[in-house]
Structures are given as structure tokens and as C-alpha cells.
Amino acid sequence: MKTDIAILGAGASGLFLAKYLKKDYILIDQNEIPQKIKVSGGGKCNFTNEKVSYKNYLGNREFVDKILKYYTNKDVLKFFKDINYQKIKNNQYFASSSDEIIKKLNQKKFIAKILKVEKKDNFLIHTSKGIIEAKKVIVATGGISFTSLGATDIGYKIAENFGHTIITPKPALVGLTLQKNDFWMKNLSGVSLLCKVEIPLYQGKKIIDKKIFKDNILFSHRGITGPVILNTSLYWQKGSIKIDFLPNYKKIKTNKSPSNLLKPKRFITEFLKSQNIKDENKNLDLVVEKLKNYTLSPAGTFGFNKAEVTKGGIDINELNDFESKFCKNLYFIGEVLDVTGELGGYNFQWCFSSAKYLTDKI
Numbered sequence: 001m002k003t004d005i006a007i008l009g010a011g012a013s014g015l016f017l018a019k020y021l022k023k024d025y026i027l028i029d030q031n032e033i034p035q036k037i038k039v040s041g042g043g044k045c046n047f048t049n050e051k052v053s054y055k056n057y058l059g060n061r062e063f064v065d066k067i068l069k070y071y072t073n074k075d076v077l078k079f080f081k082d083i084n085y086q087k088i089k090n091n092q093y094f095a096s097s098s099d100e101i102i103k104k105l106n107q108k109k110f111i112a113k114i115l116k117v118e119k120k121d122n123f124l125i126h127t128s129k130g131i132i133e134a135k136k137v138i139v140a141t142g143g144i145s146f147t148s149l150g151a152t153d154i155g156y157k158i159a160e161n162f163g164h165t166i167i168t169p170k171p172a173l174v175g176l177t178l179q180k181n182d183f184w185m186k187n188l189s190g191v192s193l194l195c196k197v198e199i200p201l202y203q204g205k206k207i208i209d210k211k212i213f214k215d216n217i218l219f220s221h222r223g224i225t226g227p228v229i230l231n232t233s234l235y236w237q238k239g240s241i242k243i244d245f246l247p248n249y250k251k252i253k254t255n256k257s258p259s260n261l262l263k264p265k266r267f268i269t270e271f272l273k274s275q276n277i278k279d280e281n282k283n284l285d286l287v288v289e290k291l292k293n294y295t296l297s298p299a300g301t302f303g304f305n306k307a308e309v310t311k312g313g314i315d316i317n318e319l320n321d322f323e324s325k326f327c328k329n330l331y332f333i334g335e336v337l338d339v340t341g342e343l344g345g346y347n348f349q350w351c352f353s354s355a356k357y358l359t360d361k362i
């Protein structure tokens with residue numbers, strides 16, 4: 001089979017690119033349904049955010065900024081204007097069902113597993129159903145989290161084969177596991193509360209900045225998760241994070257004990273036990289001080305199978321506007337790149353922006 005353009009991967013970025021492409025192309029994927037879109041946002045696909053900036057992403061800031069400004073969140077909202085969607089908490093836009101997003105994006109594809117890509121005069125894409133010859137190849141095969149949904153490392157392998165550097169892929173937007181000191185939190189499985197987390201940002205061994213997130217933490221039998229922790233995991237590399245478990249606390253005159261004043265009671269009781277502090281009014285100030293400045297050193301993450309995204313990936317500095325600097329007519333877009341967004345629709349926004357930019361340039 002011969003084509004001008006082969007798009008490898010029909011997830012968010014591959015489908016969006018194909019939607020606008022006016023040239024002869026073949027879209028190749030092993031799955032009929034874009035699985036990650038299907039399960040995203042709890043089945044409601046959080047497809048963009050009211051406030052989008054390069055500051056919401058890890059990756060080459062200048063380049064990310066240029067691409068996000070080229071095709072913005074407003075453009076994405078215009079594209080999806082005929083589906084039912086709603087702005088919910090934290091400025092996030094959700095569809096009434098991810099099926100609506102899929103219906104709008106989905107199209108005919110060649111269903112096969114991509115095995116490898118080589119370059120003769122043209123590109124030869126080896127698949128489980130034979131070889132496809134193409135003049136240009138766009139790799140949109142995503143990251144490696146959630147292999148259960150069809151994720152593979154084929155994008156990284158193709159890139160490496162053409163001499164590219166892969167920034168070590170790591171799980172992100174994922175729960176964090178605990179060290180012994182914090183095992184008391186495991187007794188709180190199912191409890192959720194608002195908190196503020198501060199994460200230092202490193203350059204080498206030096207702390208150069210910090211990120212602050214305020215949202216819910218959820219305790220689980222494996223460790224800590226919930227939106228504030230998922231965002232923390234994007235920036236956390238090593239060392240400790242600071243948690244304020246009482247971000248809205250205002251000091252009042254009271255003779256109540258900590259567990260009768262502070263909420264949720266189950267959390268406060270478990271905390272007091274872990275710190276060996278008696279539940280008495282005279283200890284209130286001490287308890288508040290400790291809860292507002294809790295230092296936690298995560299042990300690691302829940303791993304790729306629980307991670308919404310992969311941070312790291314193909315080094316964007318080795319691309320020229322998504323085209324390989326080492327091989328003409330070979331392009332990469334979407335999550336396979338070393339660009340990762342925070343929770344809140346930022347990752348789909350990146351997929352759509354990178355896809356639209358390339359469709360217009362190719």
C-alpha cells in the first residue's frame with residue numbers, strides 16, 4: 001500500500017491532525033476506538049481549560065508557548081461548539097460524554113500493530129498486516145502509561161532508530177507512595193480533604209523555584225492521590241514536599257479539642273495518634289502549626305499503569321517545528337514528545353495544538 005502521509009496512532013493528536021489534513025493519508029492504529037479519550041475525565045473527557053499557559057506544562061517553554069498561542073483553548077472550544085460541554089471546577093471543560101468527542105474526531109483507519117519504520121527512498125512502515133510505503137511519516141503514538149489501553153513505546157523506538165534522544169519517560173499525574181514515617185495515612189483509605197501542596201523545582205541539585213497547588217488529597221491503601229497529588233507528581237523529582245492540611249484555617253478563641261474543632265475528625269484523630277499528641281485544647285496551636293507545615297518525602301509513584309500521562313519522551317530540541325532534525329519528512333506530535341501538562345485538560349489541549357500546527361505547516 002502507498003500513501004503520501006502515514007499517521008501512526010489514532011489517539012487525540014493523530015485524529016485531530018487527520019481531521020484537518022487535505023492530503024492523501026493513511027491513519028494506522030491497533031485499536032478501532034481511541035481508548036484514552038474514551039476513559040478520560042471519568043468518561044467525560046476534560047478536553048481543555050479556560051486558562052492555558054506554557055506555565056501549566058513541563059517542556060521547552062518557548063516552543064510550548066508558540067504552539068499554544070497558534071491554536072488556543074478558544075479555538076478548541078470553537079471546534080467542539082456543536083457538542084454538549086460544560087465548564088466545571090478549576091476552569092475545566094468537560095464533554096457530557098467522551099463519546100461525543102470521539103464521534104467528532106473518529107474516522108476511517110487501517111487497523112494494525114505498528115512494528116517498525118525504516119527509510120529507503122520513501123518510508124516503509126512495517127505493520128502486523130504488511131508494509132505501507134509513505135513519503136512522510138507523522139508519529140502520534142502517545143506515551144507509555146496505561147498499557148491496558150494500548151499504549152506502547154513504539155514512538156520512542158522509531159525516534160531512537162533515527163538518532164533521537166529520549167528524555168527518560170516517567171509516570172506523571174499519578175498517586176505517590178509513602179515512606180514509613182507517613183504510613184499512618186494508609187489507615188485513612190477513602191478520606192479526602194482540601195489541602196495546599198508546595199513542591200520545590202530543581203535545576204540539578206539547586207532549588208530554583210516552587211509550584212503550589214490547592215485542591216483535594218485522597219488517601220488510599222497504596223498512598224496518596226487525588227487532584228492535588230496528581231499535579232504534584234508532575235513536578236516532583238525527589239526529596240520532600242510541604243503540605244498545608246488546613247489551607248482555610250482561621251484562628252478563633254475556643255476551648256474545643258483539636259479533633260472537635262478541625263475536620264475531618266477521622267483524619268485529625270489518626271494524625272494525633274501518629275504524632276503522639278493528646279487531643280486536648282492546650283495542644284491546639286501546636287497541632288495547627290504541624291498540620292499547616294507537614295513535610296512529606298514520597299517513596300515513589302503508583303507507576304505507569306496508574307499514571308494518566310508519561311513525562312519525558314522525545315527531546316523537542318532535536319525537532320524543527322515537529323520535524324526531525326535528523327530525518328526529513330519525519331514528524332512527532334502529542335504526548336510522545338517531552339511536553340507534559342498539568343491536570344485539567346492541558347494534555348488534550350497540547351495534542352490538539354501540536355496537531356493543528358503541523359497540519360497547517362506540512
Ligand SMILES: Cc1cc2nc3c(=O)[nH]c(=O)nc-3n(C[C@H](O)[C@H](O)[C@H](O)COP(=O)(O)OP(=O)(O)OC[C@H]3O[C@@H](n4cnc5c(N)ncnc54)[C@H](O)[C@@H]3O)c2cc1C
Pocket residue numbers: 008009010011012013014028029030031033034035036037039040041042045046047048112113114115140141142143145146149150151152153154307308309333334335336344345346347348349351
Ligand atoms: C485514565 C486517563 C484519563 C485521562 N484524562 C484526561 C483528561 O481528562 N484530560 C486531558 O487533557 N488528558 C487526559 N489524559 C491524558 C490524555 O489521554 C493523553 O495525554 C492523550 O490521549 C495523548 O494523546 P496522543 O494522541 O499523543 O496519544 P494517545 O491518545 O495515547 O494515542 C496513541 C495511539 O497510538 C496507538 N498505538 C500505540 N502504539 C501502537 C502500535 N505499536 N501499533 C499501533 N497503534 C499503536 C494507540 O492505540 C493509541 O490509539 C488521560 C489519560 C488517562 C490514561
